[in-house]
Amino acid sequence: MINFAALGNDLYTGKRSIDFVGRYKRWYALSGVFCAIAIIGLVWHGLNLSLEFRGGSEFRVSSVTNSTNYESRAKDAVGTIPTAGAAEVTKVGTSTIRVQTEKLNEDEIRSVQSALAGEFKTSTNDVSASFVGPSWGASVSQQALKALAVFLALVSLVMAIYFRTWKMAVAGLVALLHDLFITVGVYALAGFEVSPATMIGFLTILGYSLYDTVVVFDKVRENTNEALGNGRMTYSQAANLAVNQTLVRSINTTIVALLPIASILVIGFLYLGPGTLLDLALALFVGIAVGAYSSIFIATPLLVHLRLKEPAVADLEKKATRYQSRHGGVVSSSDAAPVPHEPDAEELAAAGSDRESVSATARSGGVVRETHKYATSGPRNQPKRPPKSRR
Amino acid sequence: MAINPHNRKPLKILSALAAVTLGLYGLLFAVSTWGDAQWQPKLGLDLEGGTQIVLKPVLIGNAKVTNEQLTQARDIIVQRVDANGVAGAEVTTRNSQDIVVSMPGTPDKATEDAIRKSSQMRFRPVLAAAPGTNQPAPTTTPSGTATGTGTATGTATPGSEIPTATGTATTAKSGLPGAFVKGTTEPTPGATATPGATATTGAVTPTTPATKPVDGSDLAYVTDALAKQFQELDCSKPGVLDGLEDIQDQPLVTCTDDGAEKFILGPVEVRGDQIKDAVAGYVPLSNGQPSSQVEIRLSFNSSGTKDFGTVTKRLVNLPDPRNRFAVTLDSKVLTAPVAQAAILDGQASITGQFTIDSARDLANQLKFGALPLSFTLQTRDQISPTLGSEQLRMGLIAGIIGFALVFLYSLAQYRALGLVTVLSIVIAAGLTYVAIALLGWSHNFRLDMAGVTGLIVAIGVTADSFIVYFERIRDEVREGRPLRAAVDTGWRRARRTIFAADGVNFLAAFVLYLLASSNVRGFAFTLGLTTLIDLLVVVLFTHPLVAILSGTKFFGGGHKWSGLDPERLGAKAHKARYAGRGRVAMPKTASAVSDGSAL
Numbered sequence: 001m002i003n004f005a006a007l008g009n010d011l012y013t014g015k016r017s018i019d020f021v022g023r024y025k026r027w028y029a030l031s032g033v034f035c036a037i038a039i040i041g042l043v044w045h046g047l048n049l050s051l052e053f054r055g056g057s058e059f060r061v062s063s064v065t066n067s068t069n070y071e072s073r074a075k076d077a078v079g080t081i082p083t084a085g086a087a088e089v090t091k092v093g094t095s096t097i098r099v100q101t102e103k104l105n106e107d108e109i110r111s112v113q114s115a116l117a118g119e120f121k122t123s124t125n126d127v128s129a130s131f132v133g134p135s136w137g138a139s140v141s142q143q144a145l146k147a148l149a150v151f152l153a154l155v156s157l158v159m160a161i162y163f164r165t166w167k168m169a170v171a172g173l174v175a176l177l178h179d180l181f182i183t184v185g186v187y188a189l190a191g192f193e194v195s196p197a198t199m200i201g202f203l204t205i206l207g208y209s210l211y212d213t214v215v216v217f218d219k220v221r222e223n224t225n226e227a228l229g230n231g232r233m234t235y236s237q238a239a240n241l242a243v244n245q246t247l248v249r250s251i252n253t254t255i256v257a258l259l260p261i262a263s264i265l266v267i268g269f270l271y272l273g274p275g276t277l278l279d280l281a282l283a284l285f286v287g288i289a290v291g292a293y294s295s296i297f298i299a300t301p302l303l304v305h306l307r308l309k310e311p312a313v314a315d316l317e318k319k320a321t322r323y324q325s326r327h328g329g330v331v332s333s334s335d336a337a338p339v340p341h342e343p344d345a346e347e348l349a350a351a352g353s354d355r356e357s358v359s360a361t362a363r364s365g366g367v368v369r370e371t372h373k374y375a376t377s378g379p380r381n382q383p384k385r386p387p388k389s390r391r
Numbered sequence: 392m393a394i395n396p397h398n399r400k401p402l403k404i405l406s407a408l409a410a411v412t413l414g415l416y417g418l419l420f421a422v423s424t425w426g427d428a429q430w431q432p433k434l435g436l437d438l439e440g441g442t443q444i445v446l447k448p449v450l451i452g453n454a455k456v457t458n459e460q461l462t463q464a465r466d467i468i469v470q471r472v473d474a475n476g477v478a479g480a481e482v483t484t485r486n487s488q489d490i491v492v493s494m495p496g497t498p499d500k501a502t503e504d505a506i507r508k509s510s511q512m513r514f515r516p517v518l519a520a521a522p523g524t525n526q527p528a529p530t531t532t533p534s535g536t537a538t539g540t541g542t543a544t545g546t547a548t549p550g551s552e553i554p555t556a557t558g559t560a561t562t563a564k565s566g567l568p569g570a571f572v573k574g575t576t577e578p579t580p581g582a583t584a585t586p587g588a589t590a591t592t593g594a595v596t597p598t599t600p601a602t603k604p605v606d607g608s609d610l611a612y613v614t615d616a617l618a619k620q621f622q623e624l625d626c627s628k629p630g631v632l633d634g635l636e637d638i639q640d641q642p643l644v645t646c647t648d649d650g651a652e653k654f655i656l657g658p659v660e661v662r663g664d665q666i667k668d669a670v671a672g673y674v675p676l677s678n679g680q681p682s683s684q685v686e687i688r689l690s691f692n693s694s695g696t697k698d699f700g701t702v703t704k705r706l707v708n709l710p711d712p713r714n715r716f717a718v719t720l721d722s723k724v725l726t727a728p729v730a731q732a733a734i735l736d737g738q739a740s741i742t743g744q745f746t747i748d749s750a751r752d753l754a755n756q757l758k759f760g761a762l763p764l765s766f767t768l769q770t771r772d773q774i775s776p777t778l779g780s781e782q783l784r785m786g787l788i789a790g791i792i793g794f795a796l797v798f799l800y801s802l803a804q805y806r807a808l809g810l811v812t813v814l815s816i817v818i819a820a821g822l823t824y825v826a827i828a829l830l831g832w833s834h835n836f837r838l839d840m841a842g843v844t845g846l847i848v849a850i851g852v853t854a855d856s857f858i859v860y861f862e863r864i865r866d867e868v869r870e871g872r873p874l875r876a877a878v879d880t881g882w883r884r885a886r887r888t889i890f891a892a893d894g895v896n897f898l899a900a901f902v903l904y905l906l907a908s909s910n911v912r913g914f915a916f917t918l919g920l921t922t923l924i925d926l927l928v929v930v931l932f933t934h935p936l937v938a939i940l941s942g943t944k945f946f947g948g949g950h951k952w953s954g955l956d957p958e959r960l961g962a963k964a965h966k967a968r969y970a971g972r973g974r975v976a977m978p979k980t981a982s983a984v985s986d987g988s989a990l
Contacts, residue, residue, distance in 0.1 A: 008862070014871050058485070091775035092443060097773070111953050132491070133484030139466045140908055147906030151899055152982055158898060162891055199913045200841035207899050207918055211852065213894045215859060218888040249862040252804055256858065257851025259800060260793025264847065267789040276437065276840045277789075284848055 008248040014241055021240040024301035031178060031298055034290070038185020045188045050195040051088065052136040057104045059112060060128045061097040064120045074099050077119035083109050086193070086274070100132065136196050144199075148206075151178075155210065163221050167306040172213045175291075175299035179209040183287040192279050201280045205287030208257070212250070213295040219246045220300060228312065231319035232327075236304045243300050254292040261285045397875070397942050401935030408931035412818075415825045419832075428832035432824065435479045435497070435839030435913075438783050440776040441495035446507050446766035456488055460763045465490055469908055470759040471506050479839050479913045490766065493774060495837050500751070507766040509721050510756035512663030514699070515643065515656035516608045516706060517715040517727055523626030523650045594671065607657035608705060608713050612642040617655060626650035637722040647724040649744065651771050654724055656717050660702045665695025667737075669757040671750035672741065685745040687754050688738070696737030704733035720753070721765070751844050778840055786840070790847045797850060805861055806952045807945070811936055812857045819928045826920055834916075841910070842917050849921035856893075856929040860885040864937070878941045890931060896922045 010016035064070070070263045071089045074097055078087040081143070084101040099116065113127040152173065159169040183205055187198070219242040227238035261284050268278035307313050422428035446828075448456050448464075461484050468490060474482040480494035492506060500688070602838075626646035637643060639659040646653045668690045673681035691699055706714045707730050717727035719742055726743040745753070801809030823846065830836035838846075863885040867877035900919030904912055940946045946953045 008865065009869060012866055052481075053482070088777060090440075090777050093772040093774075096772070130486045133461075133465070133487070135481040135483040136910070137462070137465065139462070140469070140911070144903075144907045144911045147903050147911070150906060151902040154902060155898055158895065175593070196910045197839075197841040197844075200845070200910060203903070203911065203914055204845055204918070207896050208848070208852065210895050210899070214895050215855070215888055216890040218891055222884070245866065246862070249858050252800075252858045252862075253851070253855040255800060256797050256847065256854040259796040260790060260847045260850050263793040263796060264786065264789040264844070267785050267792070272782065272785055275782055276778055277786050277844065280841060280844045284844070288848075288851070329507055 011244040011247055014226070014244070017240070017244050018247070019240060020243045020296060021236045021301050023306050024305070025298035027301060031182075031294070034182045035185070037189065038182045041185040041187070041189030045191050047184070047188050048191060048193045050193045051102070051132075051134075052196050053098055053134050053141075053194070055102050055103065055132050055134045057084075057109060057112075058100070058132045059099045059109075059116055060092070060130075061099070061116050061120050061122060061130070062095065062126045063122060064095050064097055066121070067091065067095065068095065070097050070120075073119050077115040078112060080115050081108055083108055084112060103131065104389060136199075159214070159217075165307070168217050168221070168303055170307060171299045171303040172210065172217065174302055175213050175294040176206060176209050178294050178298055179205060179287060179291045179365065182290045186286045187283055190282060192274065192282060195262060195276060195279060197276045198279045198283055201283035202287070204284060205291060208288055208290035209294065211320050212253070212291050213299050215253075216243060216250065216295045216300065217244050217303070219243075220303065226321065228316055231316060232323050234317045234320040235307060235313045237320070239300055239304050243296055247296070250292055250296060254288065258285060258286050261288065394438055398939050401938040404935040405930055405939075408818075408927075411927075411931070412822060412825075415822070415829065419825050419828055420830070422832055423476055426832065428828065430828060432827040433831035433835070435782075435837040435842065436481060436493055436495040436776070437447045437778045437839050438776050438843075439837075440774050441493060441494055441969070442497050443770075443772050443774045444492045444503060444506075445485070445492075445497075445769040445771075446490045446492065447769040448490075449765040449767055452729070456764065458487060461487065461490070464764055464766075466505055467759050467762055468492065471755060472906055473912060474755040474759070479837055479910055488930055489769065496835075497773075501748070503768065503771075505752040505756065507762075507768065508756065509762045509765040510663070510753070511719075511721055511761040512666065512725075512757055513637075513659045513719045514661035514702070515659055515717050515719060516702065517654055517712050517717050518608065518610060518613055518642065518657050519621065519655040520712040520715065520727070521621070521653050523646050523653050533857070606705060607660050607702065608709055609657070610713075612657055613655055616844045617642060617644060620644050621653065621655050623815050624653050626653050632774055637719075643722065645719065645722055647727070648720075652724070652727070652884070654727065656719070656724075661695055663697045663757060665691050665698065666757050667692040667695070669754040671745075671747065673747070673755040674740075684749045685747050686740045686742045687745070687750050687757070688740045689757070691737040691739070693737075696735070699737060699739065700733060700735040703730045704735075706730035707733055729804070782840060783843065785849070786843050790843075790850075793847060794850060797854060801854070807950075808861055808937075808953065811933060811940070812854055814854055814936070815857055815928050815933045816850060818932050819849075819924050822924045822927065823849070823921065826924065830916075830920070836916060837913075838917075839910075839913065842913060845914065845917045846921065849917075849925070851868075852896075852921065853925045853928065856889050856925055857933055859888055860929065860933065860937075863888075873945050874941045878938055882938075886930075886934075893922050893926050 007016070011018075044195075054235070061074075068351055070091060074089040075087050078084045078099060078101055081104075084104060088100040090098045090100075097116075097120065099112075101112065104112065109129045113124050113129060116127050117124045156169040156173060159172055160166040164168070181204060183202065187194070193200070220239050223233075223238040223242040223245075227233040227235065233241070261281050264277060264281040265285055266279055268275070272278060419428065419430070421486045423430055440489070446468075448461075450456065465484055469480075469482045472482065472492065472494065479490060482493075483491045485491050539873050568754055621644045624646065639662070641658060643656045644654070645656065663770075666689050670688045672686060672688065674684040675688045676682045702716065706716055708714075711729070714729050715727045716730050718725045726741055784879050790990055798809070798813050801812040803809070805812065827836065827838060860881065864874075864881035867881045868874065870877075872880065897919060900922060903915035904919065906917065944950075950956065
């Protein structure tokens with residue numbers, strides 16, 4: 001296993017640094033590819049909505065005498081009619097089996113009826129057929145969408161107030177939509193059925209994606225505030241350092257979140273086959289992975305771009321460039337940390353090759369701040385009081 | 392043994408958490424022993440099965456159900472089911488005619504009725520009133536001379552010891568406590584209680600010519616036929632009102648809910664859909680304390696307020712019983728109080744024979760609107776779970792495996808601190824379990840498959856709080872702080888992040904819970920719950936525990952396996968650090984530090 005502690009050290013101090021903000025073109029292109037895949041999935045397959053959304057046909061097999069293994073038997077019987085799709089089987093009361101399938105036409109209904117009657121050894125008269133409407137109808141979706149819109153508006157407001165800039169809210173929302181879109185697209189591509197449970201999965205991703213972005217942005221806020229205060233780093237450098245410093249946390253969190261879902265995915269795939277569990281696990285796995293990716297690779301570079309034109313940020317750019325040219329152009333954690341601290345020689349020597357590296361001698365020849373003469377003269381002299389005898 | 396003063400506060404917090412946890416489990420124990428709660432969390436429709444109710448619309452004559460009516464009815468039923476808790480019921484239509492409600496567990500009769508009742512509330516002025524049964528009551532003479540009115544005094548009416556029941560039209564015989572008072576229900580002096588409708592048929596004069604009525608209280612509405620129908624009506628006979636045609640602009644002959652009184656009512660003046668909001672509660676006494684009397688407070692929308700004001704203004708000046716205003720629910724009179732003053736602010740309250748539960752049901756029904764149709768119960772069956780039991784079993788197995796993997800990973804990453812993570816997750820799991828079991832009892836909260844998966848995902852989100860915290864501590868150690876200081880500073884910074892991130896999640900849960908319906912609401916509930924528990928555990932457990940541990944030699948001294956080893960974390964070399972009491976801690980040799988950072 002990679003030694004994350006050591007990696008964390010290097011990332012924290014800036015000894016090793018991945019240029020997340022600078023190489024934005026690469027990440028944006030990668031996301032473009034993901035989105036293209038999602039679009040292909042959506043256009044080519046489309047979302048395969050389940051019975052709960054569209055309604056379908058329902059069959060009731062009454063007076064069943066032998067109902068052992070009713071579930072698999074009914075599924076097998078319905079499976080002989082290809083258009084029926086995956087059947088949902090429930091037992092109603094003690095001797096009635098309810099089978100729900102896709103919406104079928106007259107002929108198909110008749111063949112399903114006879115198949116079920118044959119399987120459960122009853123007459124076709126005991127198999128009633130009817131149409132059921134959707135349980136997750138348009139009104140449920142509408143209400144959910146309305147709630148979602150209100151929530152997004154509110155969360156933008158809260159983020160804008162908390163981070164004191166609406167641009168963080170915008171970047172966070174873009175990352176969120178990016179995650180949802182890619183997840184839905186991959187889901188469509190996999191051809192899994194979208195059930196109400198899947199919808200819940202998508203909503204879970206929404207929560208997780210926002211959570212992750214807020215954690216990363218909080219560090220960005222901390223570092224950039226410090227940079228705006230001491231003028232030692234440009235905005236993008238400070239933001240990039242923040243992402244690097246939270247990288248180990250992001251990796252650890254994502255792995256910890258993905259481990260249980262991966263185990264569901266594997267078990268679901270090996271032992272259960274398609275079903276609620278597998279549907280949910282797939283949606284969540286993709287969503288959480290993409291969510292972690294977007295907080296780092298999309299949200300932060302986007303935020304930097306949005307803010308780059310601001311006068312304060314542009315001003316910082318100039319100030320920091322001046323500072324760095326004076327101090328040898330090295331960015332380290334100490335420049336972002338509130339406590340002023342001189343970087344050690346070792347750190348400077350080990351600074352990344354893509355940066356201007358400066359030898360220790362060059363540095364010692366640099367500007368040395370002169371100390372004020374009062375400060376060197378020891379404790380402050382108090383005015384002396386003349387001795388009593390002289391007063 | 393003396394307690395390290397550094398540990399006093401963390402220990403206090405930890406004991407608070409222990410108290411909360413024990414309290415919750417104690418509560419669960421209490422309600423499962425003496426109440427109807429159970430130790431296991433309740434499971435949803437897809438995991439446990441439940442009851443399926445098929446509702447058939449009641450159609451008069453050749454009327455047909457339109458699709459809009461059915462969809463509207465379905466939506467209202469969904470809202471009503473949701474108001475009963477977060478059980479996650481499924482409501483579908485069948486054959487464009489029936490409505491099929493599948494709900495987990497076995498709903499009792501009251502729940503079933505609450506779902507299918509039409510709940511058309513209407514407000515009609517009273518034209519005539521009489522006791523419900525045609526017993527040889529001396530004062531109720533068919534000839535209809537005004538006798539016996541105005542004799543009962545307020546103090547003599549049953550129930551007048553309840554201050555708010557004053558000003559009601561109470562029949563001395565039945566003691567029907569019907570009050571229709573101004574919204575705030577100011578207690579009025581008992582003496583104002585008006586004589587009840589002990590014998591008030593005098594108003595009905597069978598020979599009234601059929602002139603065109605001027606307003607809703609005009610007696611011109613009472614035709615001969617209507618008066619006859621009124622006389623013959625016997626409210627004590629069961630089913631006497633079946634097939635009653637309730638037409639809005641026509642007068643109506645009907646009984647009270649309990650059959651104690653019968654009425655001729657004028658046309659509808661205010662409709663139920665003009666009600667904006669309805670809340671059930673206890674009538675406050677004059678000192679602000681709630682009394683045992685249950686009321687439903689109504690507020691009307693603007694048109695309702697106007698109509699209501701007009702009618703009450705008119706009724707105030709009319710003689711008894713025409714100064715009474717009847718509230719009908721599904722064509723039966725709920726209460727028919729006397730209008731004492733014109734109510735112009737659109738606030739009103741109904742008191743009647745409610746229990747707090749029935750009042751709440753009714754308030755919900757009024758709020759969500761009346762069903763466009765009445766429904767009868769066609770069938771009622773047990774249904775099996777839609778998901779096999781293996782899904783839940785496999786899901787749980789996967790959860791356990793996932794948790795074990797998280798455990799191993801935490802140990803590998805954080806060494807001994809990983810144990811703190813795992814312990815925190817175990818505490819969080821324990822709290823979640825008891826919370827779900829308790830909410831199942833109090834809010835009928837049920838876990839469906841999506842909920843179970845959500846809880847498994849919550850392991851990751853909960854663990855994240857600890858990871859954020861630990862990484863912050865490590866950052867501070869890297870800055871060269873001694874561990875105890877690093878824990879304090881790290882916590883201050885991590886806390887902000889954790890609060891912000893959890894706050895956003897909680898907002899999501901709150902908004903979705905308030906605005907969405909059915910499944911989404913259940914999800915919001917789970918999300919809000921896990922977020923709260925995450926916060927609780929990190930504040931009340933993880934931080935104090937780490938604070939205590941930072942005082943131990945193993946962690947504070949930065950043991951190699953503690954996960955907080957300054958060398959491994961590449962802490963910067965200190966210049967000489969003042970260690971107190973005139974001692975100075977010298978930094979370790981520079982070579983050791985540079986080795987550490989090169990690990």
